[in-house]
Amino acid sequence: xxxxxxxxxxxxxxxxxxxxxxxxxxxxxxxxxxxxxxxxxxxxxxxxxxxxxxxxxxxxxxxxxxxxxxxxxxxxxxxxxxxxxxx
Numbered sequence: 001x002x003x004x005x006x007x008x009x010x011x012x013x014x015x016x017x018x019x020x021x022x023x024x025x026x027x028x029x030x031x032x033x034x035x036x037x038x039x040x041x042x043x044x045x046x047x048x049x050x051x052x053x054x055x056x057x058x059x060x061x062x063x064x065x066x067x068x069x070x071x072x073x074x075x076x077x078x079x080x081x082x083x084x085x086x087x
Contacts, residue, residue, distance in 0.1 A: 017050065031056055 003010055009028055016026040017037050026035045037050040 013050065013052070025055075026052075028052075 005013065005028070013026060013028065013035065017024060017035055023034060023036045026033050032055040033052045034055060035050055035052050037048060040047040040049060
């Protein structure tokens with residue numbers, strides 16, 4: 001097993017994901033995560049893979065991008081530079 005979680009956190013995640021084989025929102029130390037868990041077919045013993053992505057980390061990244069976008073739009077307006085829109 002490879003993990004960056006403590007043993008207690010691993011047990012908590014396993015409890016929250018028990019019986020699921022899809023995406024779930026779970027909590028680790030009151031922080032929301034998106035968990036995607038699935039079993040690898042044909043493995044003996046059964047091998048499962050769980051990937052966790054922090055909602056807080058994703059939200060922070062989106063806020064930074066929105067801030068950069070907002071700053072860029074403000075500079076374009078100040079300079080009367082036409083914005084280029086892509087589809």
